[in-house]
Amino acid sequence: MGAEASVIQKDFDRIAGEEAVDFDDEIWGRICDGEIEMPRKNVKDWLERTAASWTMRQFSENRNSGNYWQLLRHLIHMLALCTSGNHKMVSEKDVQRALNLVVMVRYTIKTHVQELTPESLLELYGSHVPAWHKETSRTESLLQAFCDAVALLLMSQVREAHTYYTYSLHFECAGLLLEMSATQMTQALGAPCNPFLDHLMSRREYARPFMFAMFKTWIEQQAAPVAPAIKPYNLFGSVSLSSTSKHPPWQIPLLLADSRQPPLSQLSEKCSLLILIFVNFSHPTLENPFRAELQQMHDSDPELVEEGRGESSHVMLLSHDDQCVHVPFSKLHDAFAKTLVDDRTVLLFYYTIYHNHRFLNYVLAKSEPQRVTRIEKRLDTDGCDRLSLYPCSNLRTRQETKPPNCNYMLLVIFLILSNDAIYSSNIHSPDCMMV
Numbered sequence: 177m178g179a180e181a182s183v184i185q186k187d188f189d190r191i192a193g194e195e196a197v198d199f200d201d202e203i204w205g206r207i208c209d210g211e212i213e214m215p216r217k218n219v220k221d222w223l224e225r226t227a228a229s230w231t232m233r234q235f236s237e238n239r240n241s242g243n244y245w246q247l248l249r250h251l252i253h254m255l256a257l258c259t260s261g262n263h264k265m266v267s268e269k270d271v272q273r274a275l276n277l278v279v280m281v282r283y284t285i286k287t288h289v290q291e292l293t294p295e296s297l298l299e300l301y302g303s304h305v306p307a308w309h310k311e312t313s314r315t316e317s318l319l320q321a322f323c324d325a326v327a328l329l330l331m332s333q334v335r336e337a338h339t340y341y342t343y344s345l346h347f348e349c350a351g352l353l354l355e356m357s358a359t360q361m362t363q364a365l366g367a368p369c370n371p372f373l374d375h376l377m378s379r380r381e382y383a384r385p386f387m388f389a390m391f392k393t394w395i396e397q398q399a400a401p402v403a404p405a406i407k408p409y410n411l412f413g414s415v416s417l418s419s420t421s422k423h424p425p426w427q428i429p430l431l432l433a434d435s436r437q438p439p440l441s442q443l444s445e446k447c448s449l450l451i452l453i454f455v456n457f458s459h460p461t462l463e464n465p466f467r468a469e470l471q472q473m474h475d476s477d478p479e480l481v482e483e484g485r486g487e488s489s490h491v492m493l494l495s496h497d498d499q500c501v502h503v504p505f506s507k508l509h510d511a512f513a514k515t516l517v518d519d520r521t522v523l524l525f526y527y528t529i530y531h532n533h534r535f536l537n538y539v540l541a542k543s544e545p546q547r548v549t550r551i552e553k554r555l556d557t558d559g560c561d562r563l564s565l566y567p568c569s570n571l572r573t574r575q576e577t578k579p580p581n582c583n584y585m586l587l588v589i590f591l592i593l594s595n596d597a598i599y600s601s602n603i604h605s606p607d608c609m610m611v
Contacts, residue, residue, distance in 0.1 A: 184210035191243040192233045199309035204250050207280075208273040211422040219431050227283040232291065234284065235300055245302050248322050249309055251277040255325040258345060259332045271341040272426055275348060279425040282352040289358045298371050323375045326353050330450075331385045340401040343443065344426060346393075347400070350446035357453045373457050383465035386454070387473070388501045390447040394524075395503065395511045397444045403430055448524050455527055470531045472500040475538065505538045522585045529592060540596050 187203050187210065197203055215222050238244040254274035258266055288297060298304075302318025316324070329349045338346075356372040376382060423431060454466040508528075515521045529536040594600050 184212055188230060191241075191247065192230055192237060193243075194237050194240055196241045197243050197246060199246050199249060204246070207247075208250070208254070208276055209424075211424050212428075213420050213422045214431075216421050219428075223283065223428065223432075228287045228291075231284040231287040235288065235292065235296070238300060242305075244300060245305055245318055246309065247277070247281070248302065248318060249307070251281055252307070252321050252325040255329045255349075258342075259325075259329050268339070268341055271339075271345055272424070275341060275345045275426040276424055278345065278348045278352055279428055282348060282355055285352065286355045286358075289355060294369070294371055301371070303371065319371065320375050323356070323372050324379070326356070327376060327379070327382055327386060331382070331389045333389070338398065338401055340403055341426070343398075343400055344429070347443045347446065348429075350443060350450060354446060354449060354453070357450075357457075369459055370457070373454075374459065374462075376454075377457065377459055377462045377464060377466075380465040383469045384501055387451070387466055387469040388503070390451045390454075391473075391501065391503050391508070393447040394444045394451070395507045397442060397511060397515070399442060445520070448520055452520070452524060452527065455531070467531065469501050470528070473532050474500050474502050474534060475505040476502040505535055508535065509538065509542065519582045519585070522582050522589070526585055526589050526592075529589065536592070540593065540599050 184207060187207050190203065191197055191207075234244050251274075254270070254277055257270055258274050260266065288300060292300065298319065301322060303320075305318045307316050307318045307321035308314065326349050330346060330353065353372075357370065451470075455464070455470055457464060457466075512521065512525050512528075516525060529539060
């Protein structure tokens with residue numbers, strides 16, 4: 177920190193204190209629009225230490241002040257504005273303000289999930305606190321409204337091409353939901369369930385649009401738009417001799433990015449992780465509606481696919497009378513063929529063919545040996561017709577670059593596919609000697 181704290185740091189200190197700050201106080205506008213003063217070196221370590229210290233102070237004082245609840249209410253309001261669908265009323269500044277709040281809450285919730293018990297999380301995120309600062313006819317709790325706001329943003333469809341800010345908002349909300357879901361991986365057997373996922377599992381009406389949005393984003397594999405230029409945070413090439421630099425929170429991912437790598441990894445990667453988490457979550461009493469949607473998923477247009485004309489450039493939208501998620505299996509198959517190179521994608525492929533017999537049959541139908549050529553070649557060219565035989569080839573090749581878990585899951589996939597008599601016959605065909 178510099179000799180004098182920045183305005184936003186003073187505001188952070190105030191809302192982390194004992195004094196209650198009203199919802200309409202101008203301090204919230206400054207936090208939405210302000211900049212954080214941070215060192216030019218070791219930014220990541222500084223952020224983690226500062227976030228941990230501030231968030232635990234916030235937890236200890238929130239019972240008296242309720243200021244963290246007010247921060248969540250402002251986040252809910254900004255996300256609702258960006259999800260409204262009326263894009264003419266949502267400016268780039270509105271998206272930036274929502275993005276600032278999402279980044280801040282994402283860093284705080286990461287510490288909360290690591291340090292607090294599920295009971296303390298329920299208290300801090302307002303499971304028994306009204307969602308709104310004024311009396312209304314709506315009765316949901318703050319925790320419920322918070323979970324809903326994040327999920328609805330991810331389910332919303334951007335009508336036009338993503339800008340850097342709308343892409344980043346979806347990316348950071350996906351990261352926020354991953355942080356919210358992390359407690360299921362840290363709790364001992366028999367411990368209370370994840371408070372955030374508990375609520376989302378009860379929202380059965382969310383399962384279909386959520387799974388559709390996640391699969392749609394994963395199939396499209398859209399890369400992040402070009403990031404805007406920002407002030408350098410190191411001293412090299414900078415005329416400033418100051419040891420600190422001020423940046424709005426939305427720039428933090430850019431500051432932490434390796435200069436040799438894109439500032440944001442693909443949003444599709446986070447969506448695939450969310451699919452895995454939501455499908456695998458188990459509750460002692462509630463049925464998992466997200467797993468049920470994966471099991472019931474249908475091909476969006478099987479007739480066109482059979483005729484070889486199912487090559488639409490986008491995922492078909494759901495109609496109001498559909499009873500399940502519809503995605504084009506040809507596009508889903510192609511996406512797997514291009515990305516079946518790491519633990520995450522292999523695991524997603526396993527769960528998809530394990531839970532959905534329709535997609536399993538689609539994969540098996542593309543295993544004819546006469547369509548299998550040059551299987552040792554990278555799949556990002558003509559490998560889409562060869563996905564069903566690829567696990568066998570992948571087990572034999574490039575093992576030195578794959579962790580044991582990935583090879584194990586490839587073997588499980590291969591065994592599932594081999595249960596089909598025709599597939600088993602095909603892989604022993606003379607036409608498949610390369611396998």
